[in-house]
Amino acid sequence: MRRRDVLAAGALSLSLSAGCLDALEREDAWRELVVDPPEGVYVPPKVDEMATFGTATADGLAVTLTATQPHSFWTVTGPERARADVRDHHAVHLMATVTDLETGLAVPTSVTTTIRSRGERVEERTLWPMLSQRMGFHHGDNAALGEDGPHVATVRIEPTRVETAGAIADRLERSRTVDVEFEYAAAEIESLGRRLIDEDEGRGEPGAVEPMARDHGSGDGRDGHGDHGDADSHGDGREPALEDAVDAWLGTARSGDLEFGVGVDGSGSEAEVVATARTRYNGFSVPFAGLSIAPVREDGFGERTALTERLEADRGHHYGAAVDRTVLEAAPKLAVIVDAAPQLSRHEGYETAFFDLEPATVEVALE
Numbered sequence: 001m002r003r004r005d006v007l008a009a010g011a012l013s014l015s016l017s018a019g020c021l022d023a024l025e026r027e028d029a030w031r032e033l034v035v036d037p038p039e040g041v042y043v044p045p046k047v048d049e050m051a052t053f054g055t056a057t058a059d060g061l062a063v064t065l066t067a068t069q070p071h072s073f074w075t076v077t078g079p080e081r082a083r084a085d086v087r088d089h090h091a092v093h094l095m096a097t098v099t100d101l102e103t104g105l106a107v108p109t110s111v112t113t114t115i116r117s118r119g120e121r122v123e124e125r126t127l128w129p130m131l132s133q134r135m136g137f138h139h140g141d142n143a144a145l146g147e148d149g150p151h152v153a154t155v156r157i158e159p160t161r162v163e164t165a166g167a168i169a170d171r172l173e174r175s176r177t178v179d180v181e182f183e184y185a186a187a188e189i190e191s192l193g194r195r196l197i198d199e200d201e202g203r204g205e206p207g208a209v210e211p212m213a214r215d216h217g218s219g220d221g222r223d224g225h226g227d228h229g230d231a232d233s234h235g236d237g238r239e240p241a242l243e244d245a246v247d248a249w250l251g252t253a254r255s256g257d258l259e260f261g262v263g264v265d266g267s268g269s270e271a272e273v274v275a276t277a278r279t280r281y282n283g284f285s286v287p288f289a290g291l292s293i294a295p296v297r298e299d300g301f302g303e304r305t306a307l308t309e310r311l312e313a314d315r316g317h318h319y320g321a322a323v324d325r326t327v328l329e330a331a332p333k334l335a336v337i338v339d340a341a342p343q344l345s346r347h348e349g350y351e352t353a354f355f356d357l358e359p360a361t362v363e364v365a366l367e
Contacts, residue, residue, distance in 0.1 A: 033196075034204040037352050041257040041280055043202040044349035047134060047209055048093075049193040053153070053182035060171040061107065062099050063155050065180045067092040069192055070142040074351040075128060076343055081351060086142055092189055095140040096127055098157055100168060103313045105239070107172060108287040110158040111139040115151055117184070122146035129288060132347035133208045136284035140345075145184050153180045162287065162309040162317075172311070208281035208349060239285050239316030242276050246315075250334065253360035254280065257353045258289075260336045262362045264328065271328055271366075274320040275307060275336055279350075285317040286354070290340025293321065295331030296361055302327070304337065328364055335359040 033045035048068040055064040070090040074081045098107045108129070115123040123146075127139035145151065160172040197203045243249045246263030253260050257280040265272040273293055277286045287309065295302035307319035328334065338357040346353070 034348075037204060038206055039352050039355075040206055041133075041208055041353045042349055043197055043205055043207045043209060044133065044347075045203050046194050046196055046348075049195075050095075051188060051192060053184075054180045056155075056178045056180045057101060058157075058176045058178035059174075060101050061157060061176070061178075062101050063157065063178050063180065064097045064099075065113075065153055065155070065182065066095045066097075067189060068095075069093065069189060069194065071348075073128075073130065073140075073348070074346045076341060076345060078343075079341060079355065081346070081355075083351075084142070084345075089144045090142040091145040091184075091186060092143055093140060094127070094143040095130075095135070095138050096155060097135070097138045100171060102171075103168060105168075105311060105313075105316060106137050106285070107157075107160055108137070108162050108309070108311065108317070109160045109172070112156040112158075113143075114154045114156075115143070115145065116154070117146050117149055117151045120146075122151075128345040129343070130345045130347065131279070131284065131286070131342070131350050133282060133349050134210075134212050136211065136279075136282070137287060137344070145186075148185045148187075149183070151182050151184045153182070154178075155180060160311060162311050164310065165312050166314075168311065168313050208279075211282050211284070239276065239278075239318075240314060242274060242315055242318060246274055248366055250362040250364060253336065253362045255336070255338065255357040255360035256355075257281075258286065258338065258357060258360075259283075260360050260362075262334065262336065264366060266325075269325050270322050271325040272320055273305075273307070273323050273328070273334070274315060274318050276316070276318045277342075279353075286342045286344070287317060288344055289319075289338060289342040289354075291319045292337045292339050293323070294335050294337060294359075295327055295364075296333035296335050297331070301335055301337075301359070302331065306339075325366075329366055331364050333361045334364050335361045 050066050050068050053065040070086045070093045072085050096111050112126045123143050127141050130140045156177045158175050164172050242261050246265045248264040250262040259278050261276040263274050291307040292304045294304045305321045307321045309319050311317050337359045341355050
């Protein structure tokens with residue numbers, strides 16, 4: 001059985017002595033299990049059980065609010081990353097996913113949460129856009145929630161930060177707020193499980209744990225599979241097949257742990273090059289990257305064309321630009337170049353990935 005099959009089958013057993021378990025109650029102790037992670041996507045040392053606070057809809061969008069025990073993650077600014085550690089006042093790692101109801105697509109946007117309990121504001125913050133191996137793209141941060149009891153999270157969703165077209169544009173080009181009511185109990189969060197991935201299951205090696213599969217849960221607000229994500233409420237990062245939505249499919253290529261699918265639309269003198277960027281292993285769409293394309297020549301690359309990030313109902317999340325067809329026809333290959341690493345915060349297993357990537361190339365074969 002392959003390692004990923006073992007992970008998918010749920011063989012994430014915890015086989016530690018009582019002393020080791022006590023030591024791993026410290027958040028930083030988990031990090032010590034992978035001292036020198038590879039420069040790319042790798043199997044993290046643990047996965048977290050997740051509680052669902054609630055879901056609400058507003059004007060064609062769905063917002064799902066979930067939480068795990070607080071944990072460290074990495075923010076990304078330009079080419080640099082920085083670890084965001086857990087603080088004493090952090091009660092949960094709060095996560096929000098925003099999806100378009102009609103298409104099920106995850107929406108790249110900005111999300112701010114204001115949380116109140118018994119009429120008093122206990123927390124307000126703009127959540128980081130994030131990527132995790134179980135949930136894919138979402139928004140999150142460690143947060144304080146105050147005392148146990150009823151809470152209301154007012155979630156403000158800003159207009160999407162990417163280009164849109166068609167009916168989906170009307171739903172994504174304006175801001176809105178939605179309230180999610182939930183009951184917070186510190187003991188419930190503390191009881192959420194953390195499961196160790198053993199060395200013989202690939203901990204610290206190139207690879208990834210499986211995304212969350214569809215699960216209807218037990219009705220108690222917890223994810224039945226016990227780890228980040230639920231494919232129904234969050235979207236699993238899977239997108240429409242770009243190959244079926246373009247006139248000509250050039251193929252796929254990989255640079256590091258980013259996989260690109262490239263196609264061409266249009267039959268006139270100006271063609272549209274369309275490219276998806278997805279994670280290796282789990283195939284999650286990766287927003288907020290800086291990409292360009294260039295024809296490959298014998299003496300190097302031709303003129304670069306910057307790609308615009310887009311979200312469309314039929315082509316999902318992608319990057320694209322108009323290019324002179326004669327330029328494409330004269331080039332034996334086309335390069336996809338990562339000009340800027342994805343500006344996404346990273347859960348463990350992704351923090352070293354998608355930096356300093358070489359161009360990826362596909363052959364150009366236009367009829």
